[in-house]
Amino acid sequence: MSKTALITGIGGQDGSYLAEFLLERGYQVHGIKRRASLFNTQRIDHIYEDPHSGNARLHLHYGDLSDTSNLTRVISEVQPDEVYNLGAQSHVAVSFEAPEYTADVDAIGALRVLEAIRFLKLEKKTRFYQASTSELYGLVQEIPQRETTPFYPRSPYAVAKLYAYWITVNYREAYGMYACNGILFNHESPRRGETFVTRKITRGLSNIAIGLERCLYMGNLDSLRDWGHARDYVRMQWMMLQQETPEDFVIATGVQHSVRQFIHWAAEDLGLTLEFSGEGENEIGRVVAKSGNLAPAVNVGDVIVQVDARYFRPAEVETLLGDPTKAKEKLGWVPEISVRDMCAEMVAEDLKAAQRHALLNKHGLHLPLSMEF
Ligand code: NDP
Numbered sequence: 001m002s003k004t005a006l007i008t009g010i011g012g013q014d015g016s017y018l019a020e021f022l023l024e025r026g027y028q029v030h031g032i033k034r035r036a037s038l039f040n041t042q043r044i045d046h047i048y049e050d051p052h053s054g055n056a057r058l059h060l061h062y063g064d065l066s067d068t069s070n071l072t073r074v075i076s077e078v079q080p081d082e083v084y085n086l087g088a089q090s091h092v093a094v095s096f097e098a099p100e101y102t103a104d105v106d107a108i109g110a111l112r113v114l115e116a117i118r119f120l121k122l123e124k125k126t127r128f129y130q131a132s133t134s135e136l137y138g139l140v141q142e143i144p145q146r147e148t149t150p151f152y153p154r155s156p157y158a159v160a161k162l163y164a165y166w167i168t169v170n171y172r173e174a175y176g177m178y179a180c181n182g183i184l185f186n187h188e189s190p191r192r193g194e195t196f197v198t199r200k201i202t203r204g205l206s207n208i209a210i211g212l213e214r215c216l217y218m219g220n221l222d223s224l225r226d227w228g229h230a231r232d233y234v235r236m237q238w239m240m241l242q243q244e245t246p247e248d249f250v251i252a253t254g255v256q257h258s259v260r261q262f263i264h265w266a267a268e269d270l271g272l273t274l275e276f277s278g279e280g281e282n283e284i285g286r287v288v289a290k291s292g293n294l295a296p297a298v299n300v301g302d303v304i305v306q307v308d309a310r311y312f313r314p315a316e317v318e319t320l321l322g323d324p325t326k327a328k329e330k331l332g333w334v335p336e337i338s339v340r341d342m343c344a345e346m347v348a349e350d351l352k353a354a355q356r357h358a359l360l361n362k363h364g365l366h367l368p369l370s371m372e373f
């Protein structure tokens, strides 16, 4: 008998990789997607199967983590063996603008899913994964951060995720549910949302290379992050639900780099060498050398990166570095894709998209840059 999984946030970066991964393992995969006025399933369109075919294994349900009756009905219909709660307002900076919505979806959303499982008396059948985050460590109390490091959240997003973390632990302890937290450090991919820092860099510099934009405006370049690849991290989400007893795990690479370093790598993948000068709000990145012809629109001497204070956060998480020892020792998990290779993969994809965009522009189809195609 194949297993059945339900993924909230199936249309997001992780949801799309996880759905692929579970389908490859023979699962029936159900996903909750939000209704939007435009299609929002681009990341999963390639695995979509026509339900009329009779043997489709990917099933989509409209829903929302703010809607208790919807979640309860979908879980009742699906009777999942595994629930992956990946849905969230996941942008830290946005959470300062929309703190109440973020709390409702990211904190109470997790409670709603757990409570639906309990209400439907599925506690013994359904295993629950909560997408917890390294943002819980915030103002770090220990370096590197591990499962026992105290939390100190620094944003409405992180505070909401703190509730979700503890309610997951609580349902495990109170009701004997198989419920666990993956405390995941930043993970990226060509499918990363365009406003997270790595994708903003690879997409922005690729657009500049082709002449679609002139300058990349950035926030805090000194931030240090432990970046991995989403494909490696969803494998670990599944592994966590296959153990005998539920536990929480830190998922990280154990290596950190600055935002500025990531910009250097992306530029290098386009044949550009940058030099940074100035400080804080006045820092700029200038092209000091160029090789190859991947960036025809850029000349030596061009300033293509500028710091813009509007991207500074009211409270910043300056440094994150994870210790994945427990995941390695207990589950045998090791990340396979390095951050440097991941950056090259992201630049290659974004450059192709920029070239397609420029070609359409050349033929009179002037699409707005925000439009995906
Ligand atoms: P994304 O932002 O790419 O995806 C989030 C998904 O949640 C999207 O499909 C989104 O739908 C959906 N969603 C948003 N609001 C709601 C809602 N109210 N009801 C139902 N679904 C909703 O995030 P990632 O894939 O990168 O991350 C997955 C999870 O892991 C998130 O919970 C995130 O907070 C957490 N996390 C991510 C890390 C990372 O580095 N990527 C690290 C640690 C934790 P739509 O497409 O319609 O917007």
Ligand code: GDR
Pocket: 090, 091, 092, 093, 132, 133, 134, 135, 184, 185, 186, 187, 195, 196, 197, 198, 200, 217, 218, 219, 220, 221, 223, 224, 225, 259, 311, 313, 316, 317, 318
């Ligand atoms: P983060 O990711 O906040 O760590 O949350 P993000 O990529 O947004 O920022 C990482 C660091 O880069 C700095 N930064 C900028 N960030 C953005 N978005 N845009 C900029 O222009 C910019 N300039 C500098 C930020 O200040 C920050 O220090 C991500 C999300 O996926 C969360 O959902 C997840 O929980 C954590 O990772 C782990």
